[in-house]
Amino acid sequence: MCGIVGVVGQGPVNQDIYDSLLLLQHRGQDSTGIATAETSGVFHLFKAKGQVREAFRTRDMRALLGNIGLGHVRYATKGTASSEEEAQPFYVNAPYGIVLVHNGNLTNTRELTQELFSKDRRHLNTSSDTELLVNVLANELQSSISGLELDPAQVFQAVTRVHERVEGSYATIALIAGYGLLAFRDPFGIRPLILGTRPAVDAEGAPTGRYEWIVASESLVLENGGFEVVRDVEPGEAVFIDVEGNLHTQQCATNPQLVPCSFEYVYLARPDSIMNGISVYEARLRMGERLADTIAKYTPAGTIDVVMPIPDSSRPAAMQVARKLGIEYREGFYKNRYVGRTFIMPGQAVRKKSVRQKLNAMSSEFKGKNVLLIDDSIVRGTTSKEIIQMARDAGAKTVTFASAAPPVRYPHVYGINMPSRHELVAHGRTIPEIAEELGADYMVYQEIDDLKAAILEGSTDVQDLDMSCFDGRYITGTVSDEYLAWVEGTQES
Numbered sequence: 001m002c003g004i005v006g007v008v009g010q011g012p013v014n015q016d017i018y019d020s021l022l023l024l025q026h027r028g029q030d031s032t033g034i035a036t037a038e039t040s041g042v043f044h045l046f047k048a049k050g051q052v053r054e055a056f057r058t059r060d061m062r063a064l065l066g067n068i069g070l071g072h073v074r075y076a077t078k079g080t081a082s083s084e085e086e087a088q089p090f091y092v093n094a095p096y097g098i099v100l101v102h103n104g105n106l107t108n109t110r111e112l113t114q115e116l117f118s119k120d121r122r123h124l125n126t127s128s129d130t131e132l133l134v135n136v137l138a139n140e141l142q143s144s145i146s147g148l149e150l151d152p153a154q155v156f157q158a159v160t161r162v163h164e165r166v167e168g169s170y171a172t173i174a175l176i177a178g179y180g181l182l183a184f185r186d187p188f189g190i191r192p193l194i195l196g197t198r199p200a201v202d203a204e205g206a207p208t209g210r211y212e213w214i215v216a217s218e219s220l221v222l223e224n225g226g227f228e229v230v231r232d233v234e235p236g237e238a239v240f241i242d243v244e245g246n247l248h249t250q251q252c253a254t255n256p257q258l259v260p261c262s263f264e265y266v267y268l269a270r271p272d273s274i275m276n277g278i279s280v281y282e283a284r285l286r287m288g289e290r291l292a293d294t295i296a297k298y299t300p301a302g303t304i305d306v307v308m309p310i311p312d313s314s315r316p317a318a319m320q321v322a323r324k325l326g327i328e329y330r331e332g333f334y335k336n337r338y339v340g341r342t343f344i345m346p347g348q349a350v351r352k353k354s355v356r357q358k359l360n361a362m363s364s365e366f367k368g369k370n371v372l373l374i375d376d377s378i379v380r381g382t383t384s385k386e387i388i389q390m391a392r393d394a395g396a397k398t399v400t401f402a403s404a405a406p407p408v409r410y411p412h413v414y415g416i417n418m419p420s421r422h423e424l425v426a427h428g429r430t431i432p433e434i435a436e437e438l439g440a441d442y443m444v445y446q447e448i449d450d451l452k453a454a455i456l457e458g459s460t461d462v463q464d465l466d467m468s469c470f471d472g473r474y475i476t477g478t479v480s481d482e483y484l485a486w487v488e489g490t491q492e493s
Contacts, residue, residue: 003027028075031087036069041178097177104169187253189235196227286454288320367395377405381425
């Protein structure tokens with residue numbers, strides 16, 4: 001899971017991209033990068049470890065010249081979080097020059113690595129699957145070019161062949177030197193990508209009659225930048241915006257299906273985003289509605305005095321649980337805003353230490369009470385265990401812990417860092433065993449069917465969801481036990 005943005009403007013785009021990355025910071029904290037292109041085709045690129053505010057200095061921003069560009073915030077799911085070489089964007093110099101960013105995870109990296117070496121004669125310098133992707137695109141683009149000039153038809157032909165070769169999840173934005181910006185989405189639309197536009201204005205603020213374009217991971221970026229949401233990029237679709245600002249689109253996959261990742265709605269996305277026509281906030285409210293019924297079913301009457309969220313992403317669900325059960329809603333944990341998201345921090349030790357840095361339990365809210373804590377999900381259990389202990393230390397009489405998502409029993413291979421089954425607290429354990437492991441008096445999980453219904457309710461476009469980490473059904477159809485074992489053996493979380 002990363003955050004990506006691309007802008008085609010009528011003036012400098014460096015500030016627009018920077019502002020967009022700030023809004024996407026929740027999608028990645030490991031590193032960040034921006035690339036811009038001048039009309040001459042010259043690229044300017046800067047990338048660094050850390051978060052957006054600490055990575056870019058004024059001098060770095062001034063050097064990012066050009067009216068077209070893209071940006072990235074990284075959450076490492078492939079490769080190494082600490083490696084600056086694996087920070088995005090990635091660049092190849094032929095054909096023309098391509099700079100690319102990518103959100104997702106490729107699942108046939110072994111085959112692609114071999115093909116790129118033996119057939120395409122291309123050198124790879126990192127273990128990043130983004131480097132694989134930019135080289136596959138470059139190779140297919142090279143093969144598509146028939147004349148002196150590159151036209152949209154050739155670009156779309158190249159993307160069609162990328163879809164044929166690449167498996168997994170990928171929302172991708174690329175700059176092609178001298179020609180424009182290309183964005184495309186995998187044939188299942190697992191990772192999000194949204195297209196927007198706004199009228200261009202001159203230095204005095206008067207309309208020029210031309211348009212500027214943006215593609216980004218979440219709709220809030222568009223709204224914040226004054227762009228009107230045009231639509232989600234379709235699964236398998238490619239969008240090409242030339243340097244003049246003309247929009248070209250084409251479906252490049254043979255059998256596209258919209259099957260977005262359910263974890264976006266559970267945790268990853270900001271609540272003020274709308275993805276695939278579904279409001280993230282409203283989906284989380286509906287998760288709470290359905291979770292309340294399950295809590296009422298599985299917890300003895302009178303064992304809950306107060307409902308508390310684990311801030312921030314579980315707040316909508318917790319409010320609905322409290323309302324439906326008729327139990328008082330209270331905020332028992334105060335969050336330190338200056339600590340990033342612990343779930344996407346690399347390494348268990350870092351995550352564990354950061355939980356107590358991020359949250360403080362207010363004893364006045366816990367003392368002598370039977371507390372129901374609501375979290376958006378429980379993955380490794382590291383955070384949950386710490387939080388339950390904090391509640392007990394603050395004086396809670398009993399702790400019931402509820403998850404707005406079902407048990408995470410299977411690895412997630414489409415762009416979320418859950419590679420190893422042995423790291424998942426729910427893998428191979430019953431719910432009472434999980435309760436014992438985490439130190440809770442009672443445990444309640446959302447039912448799989450309830451989660452699916454909560455997200456899909458009211459949607460006309462989405463008929464199915466990727467819920468592989470909950471039900472073990474991998475929609476790309478190529479994820480075998482052998483592949484999962486290989487991932488577990490080669491990837492550290």
